[in-house]
Amino acid sequence: MSENLSAFIKNICKKYKNDHTRLMDIANDLQNEFGCVSGKAMGLIAKELSIHRVDVESLTSFYAFLSKQPKGKIVIRLCNDIIDELKGSAEVAAAFADELGINIGETSPDGKITLEYTPCIGMCDQAPAAIINEVVFTNLNSDKAREIVRSLKKHGDPARLSTPLGDGNNANELVRSMVNNNLRRKGEVIFADYKSGDGLSKALSLSPVEVIRDIKTSRLRGRGGAGFPTGMKWEFTRQAEGTKRYVICNADEGEPGTFKDRVILTECPDLMFEGMTIGGYAIGAETGILYLRGEYAYLLPYLENTLSNRRRNGLLGKNIGSKREFNFDIRIQIGAGAYICGEETALISSCEGLRGDPKTRPPFPAQKGYLAAPTTVNNVETFCCVARILDKGAPWFMEIGSKGSPSTKLLSVSGDCHMPGTYEVPFGIKVSDLLKMVGADDVAAIQIGGPSGQMIGPADFKRTICYDDLATGGSIMIFNSSRNLLHIASRFMDFFIEESCGFCTPCRVGNVLLKERLDRIIAGNGEPSDLIYLQELGESIKTSSRCGMGQTSPNPVLSTLKNFRGVYDKLVKKNKDGLMCSFDIKSSLKEAESIAGRPSEIF
Ligand code: SF4
Numbered sequence: 364m365s366e367n368l369s370a371f372i373k374n375i376c377k378k379y380k381n382d383h384t385r386l387m388d389i390a391n392d393l394q395n396e397f398g399c400v401s402g403k404a405m406g407l408i409a410k411e412l413s414i415h416r417v418d419v420e421s422l423t424s425f426y427a428f429l430s431k432q433p434k435g436k437i438v439i440r441l442c443n444d445i446i447d448e449l450k451g452s453a454e455v456a457a458a459f460a461d462e463l464g465i466n467i468g469e470t471s472p473d474g475k476i477t478l479e480y481t482p483c484i485g486m487c488d489q490a491p492a493a494i495i496n497e498v499v500f501t502n503l504n505s506d507k508a509r510e511i512v513r514s515l516k517k518h519g520d521p522a523r524l525s526t527p528l529g530d531g532n533n534a535n536e537l538v539r540s541m542v543n544n545n546l547r548r549k550g551e552v553i554f555a556d557y558k559s560g561d562g563l564s565k566a567l568s569l570s571p572v573e574v575i576r577d578i579k580t581s582r583l584r585g586r587g588g589a590g591f592p593t594g595m596k597w598e599f600t601r602q603a604e605g606t607k608r609y610v611i612c613n614a615d616e617g618e619p620g621t622f623k624d625r626v627i628l629t630e631c632p633d634l635m636f637e638g639m640t641i642g643g644y645a646i647g648a649e650t651g652i653l654y655l656r657g658e659y660a661y662l663l664p665y666l667e668n669t670l671s672n673r674r675r676n677g678l679l680g681k682n683i684g685s686k687r688e689f690n691f692d693i694r695i696q697i698g699a700g701a702y703i704c705g706e707e708t709a710l711i712s713s714c715e716g717l718r719g720d721p722k723t724r725p726p727f728p729a730q731k732g733y734l735a736a737p738t739t740v741n742n743v744e745t746f747c748c749v750a751r752i753l754d755k756g757a758p759w760f761m762e763i764g765s766k767g768s769p770s771t772k773l774l775s776v777s778g779d780c781h782m783p784g785t786y787e788v789p790f791g792i793k794v795s796d797l798l799k800m801v802g803a804d805d806v807a808a809i810q811i812g813g814p815s816g817q818m819i820g821p822a823d824f825k826r827t828i829c830y831d832d833l834a835t836g837g838s839i840m841i842f843n844s845s846r847n848l849l850h851i852a853s854r855f856m857d858f859f860i861e862e863s864c865g866f867c868t869p870c871r872v873g874n875v876l877l878k879e880r881l882d883r884i885i886a887g888n889g890e891p892s893d894l895i896y897l898q899e900l901g902e903s904i905k906t907s908s909r910c911g912m913g914q915t916s917p918n919p920v921l922s923t924l925k926n927f928r929g930v931y932d933k934l935v936k937k938n939k940d941g942l943m944c945s946f947d948i949k950s951s952l953k954e955a956e957s958i959a960g961r962p963s964e965i966f
Contacts, residue, residue, distance in 0.1 A: 376408065384734070390408075405420050422717065435471060437496060444620070445851050452491040463478055481658075486499060489502050529542045542625070559634075577757050593749065596729055600737045606736075610738070611651070614653055620778075624837075627743050634750050635743050635750075636679075639653070640679065648691065721866070723909070772788060777839070780801040782800075807846060809840065816835055817918060819922075849881065853885060856881065870909070888945045891935050
């Protein structure tokens with residue numbers, strides 16, 4: 364075994380040219396083969412790559428899909444986001460656990476199968492869902508869970524259980540997944556007919572500066588959520604000092620409730636790669652990286668094949684489009700289960716073979732990004748827009764959508780509606796019209812933009828989805844009147860607590876305190892001053908956290924406080940005669956009683 368390990372590590376490091384910036388790939392390969400990155404393996408990798416062992420340990424301990432302790436050859440990762448919970452994931456979890464004879468977080472006694480929870484895997488439109496190794500299982504119930512375990516015990520091959528195959532390219536020979544696109548509405552921009560190479564050939568007929576000019580004219584803004592103008596970002600990157608430049612596509616859509624990039628990656632990856640290539644031409648880069656979230660690893664062979672086809676057709680490689688001196692190629696970097704890597708500087712760290720820690724800004728990635736070189740990081744949907752703008756022109760792009768927010772937006776709709784799925788809608792669509800479109804009635808609340816966005820109620824359903832009103836990276840979660848909205852907010856706080864990288868105190872500690880106080884209110888033990896505490900602590904976390912994640916993490920509490928104040932008011936108890944009505948003396952004495960080993964007398 365140890366000879367095997369040593370030989371495997373030597374080979375795998377050689378495959379990545381003993382390049383320490385490829386540590387993520389090396390660790391992922393090792394995890395897949397041996398079920399862990401053991402202490403011994405860390406030492407061997409460090410030696411091969413001429414880095415410190417602690418660097419390998421630091422990376423391994425950061426990512427959820429990597430582990431120092433051995434896991435089973437089969438790992439069942441059951442999604443535990445709020446939508447899966449509402450669709451019955453607890454029953455599915457119980458069935459998996461019962462059939463395996465273990466608890467969540469454990470490995471079967473024969474060491475073969477590990478069962479654990481994982482945050483959103485991008486399948487909220489077909490929840491409950493799980494990933495078993497790299498195979499996705501959707502629309503689970505307890506019977507299916509039991510059947511899966513019985514079959515895995517027999518043959519140990521999750522891929523054999525992936526039936527029936529899903530729609531569109533999910534049935535492609537290189538995908539063979541039971542995932543469904545659920546593409547409910549195609550718009551004029553992303554999912555319209557498109558011929559590969561059209562946008563690129565038009566871009567190459569212009570100078571790089573003219574390409575940036577067209578993107579600026581189109582007023583394209585980043586589709587990932589922050590909405591920064593793409594043309595301006597490219598201009599900064601092009602003008603920054605440096606001999607090398609990089610284009611990175613952020614396909615790490617980890618915001619719970621978001622899955623629209625999954626549909627692009629399945630149905631039109633060529634359009635996205637074309638946008639990246641145009642980006643490379645515009646900023647003067649020779650290398651592009653697609654950062655693909657580990658949860659979408661099932662798409663990897665298909666995406667690699669798309670890249671090979673583009674190379675064969677002269678759309679990647681040397682002298683692209685017979686344009687001398689335009690050389691550009693793309694590699695795919697697989698993530699390993701860390702939401703924070705959706706933040707662009709954390710994503711860059713991950714591409715560099717490091718923990719996904721966000722970096723301090725400035726300098727911004729446009730000045731010093733990947734390997735300290737000028738780098739543009741854009742989202743999957745943004746790159747698709749780029750290819751379409753170059754093909755059809757900036758005026759065409761601007762005619763669609765609303766005045767302040769041109770074009771279309773992809774929305775991932777999930778929760779309490781009849782038709783969950785992906786919708787390409789013009790910017791400026793009213794929330795009420797969207798609800799009609801997706802078949803949602805009796806709606807009490809909508810979470811716009813995922814947990815880091817805001818929860819709105821019926822009073823806001825006349826508002827519109829666009830950058831100037833309700834901005835969203837794409838996640839739309841719908842909740843009907845039977846749902847406990849504060850429980851949902853509390854679950855969102857669980858998510859942020861779990862995903863905080865831990866670097867700064869407001870985010871690492873503040874969110875724990877925020878959730879504790881919220882849960883106290885939910886349990887009926889809150890008082891009016893708790894609401895002031897929530898507001899002040901939430902604001903303080905927002906203003907003092909280091910990166911976008913911490914700055915938006917109190918939003919589940921702050922937006923419910925703002926838009927659903929009545930729900931809080933009903934739960935908190937006013938003090939009477941100077942006494943705290945919410946004070947529960949019995950539960951407060953429990954710890955002291957257990958230390959003293961005797962009950963207290965209460966008069
Ligand atoms: Fe890490 Fe949170 Fe601080 Fe961001 S805000 S750096 S995620 S601890």
